[in-house]
Amino acid sequence: MLMRARGSRRPWFLVVPALALVVVFFVLPYANLLVMSFFMPGKAEPYDAIPTLGNYTSALGDSFQWWILWRTLKLGFLTTLFTLVLGYPLAYNLARAGSKVKGMLLVLLLSPLLVGVVIRSFGWMVLLADNGLINSLVKHWGLAPHGLKLMYNEFGVLVGTVHIYLPFMVLSLSGALQNIPPDLELASRSLGASFIQAFWRIVFPLSLPGVFAGCLLVFVLAVSSYVIPVLLGGFQVITTPLLVVQTAVDVHNWPGAAAQAVILFAASLACIGLYFKLMNRAMRGLSP
């Protein structure tokens, strides 16, 4: 009986719809995108079936596109850095909170995730615009008579991306921090270490796997964000995802857009590879 229940007659039909969906409408489209990046852009059709490397040579030979890619990666890096610095105290507090408080903190932390990115960006627009709330306060108190430029520049984009990705960082850090027994910290304190020493020598090194995972997640999400750069950058801060969409939708050059997307993926992969190398060295440096 048990043998039959666990037997080889697997009900594969259960997984077929989901698997077929992902293969046909996810794997195939990406494969198609990759293939398309090696075809000529067409005149009447979106592409001609003539193989070429032209999309890559023209994208890689364009200094403007290099500059945009550089800015995209820079913004991704800064977003990661700021979410780490701001997320660490939040995660530490969350991991050490009692279970009652923790539930409430989680609701506060997760609720921004449940509100769409367009609405959240709009909230920032109300706050950061030239005649927004912050500038109205600044002018009211006479701090800066001409107001501050808080939006439609890289600063505005950064505020938006840090806000959006902060919860992801906190969740991944608090997962790691939760696994560190508080006794370790207490033991080092009772042996005479200051709070700062206990933190740097015990807690932080042990939380590195969470730091590692959180940074990776936030970087990958941040370099591909689209809504924030458009709404809070106001087309003043062009990033590669914006360029890809513009090339595809406005210029109707699908192969060109596909090549730009592939280059962005390759560049992020290169950054991640470098990051793995550095992180490995950091981890090795810690072990005795």
Added chain:
Amino acid sequence: MRHRRLARAAFLALIALLYVFLIAPIVIVVVASLNAGRFLVFPPEGLSLQWYVKFMNSGPFVRSFFFSLRLAALTTVITTVIGTAAALYVVRHARRNNALRMLLVAPLQLPGIMTSLALLIFYYAIGLGGTSYLGLLIGHVVVCMPYVFLTVAAVLYNFDRSLEEAARSLGAGSVTAFRRITLPIIKGGVIAGAVFSFITSFDQFPISLLLSGVGTTTLPIQVFDYLRFSFDPTAAAVGTVNILITLGVVIMTERLVGLESLYVGGRQ
């Protein structure tokens, strides 16, 4: 000792400030929707419901609102069924098949805007046309299904299979055993997955951006189109209604299964 207490107070103040940062834009949207003026300024200009009236009277906003609700509902039904089925198979019959599991959650790993572009080009290549309702629906299903799969799989991992086997050995058919034993136990995961799926579809932006067309404009796209070229507080009213719907869904979930299942399920 005083020194330490001061440090602790400073730390808690920092934490409070960071939570303010997290919640601020959401609270601001609600406040702006009730504001009389076009811009939220200090000192405030008074209360008004004019932006809600403008929202109700705006054909495009109302149409896209109901369109988004229908699309999210249909997406949720489809993803809940196929995501749950896939989770049942993977946890029970292919536990060690990492490739299969990774493939099923792959849509969460790649950026939505790129998936959207890939789908747009793919639809054109297979003759579905760039912006059909079916294409949009499939796009939503692709990016929402992994949530159901993950939440149901998380619950199933801790499921004691012998309960179901006991029911079977006592004479229950496989359908009865599933309906009477398995389903009640995994209910929390299924509902949590459905909630995630609904919210993800209702708030979906990148997939809809490239795949929605005339007559298939979703609410986030409609709001985005307004905000892209001008600053219109009607968006605040739309946003507040959006926030209230999300809140309603979450509270309903809390009543039905408790919020922990959302967190536990979602973290997996």
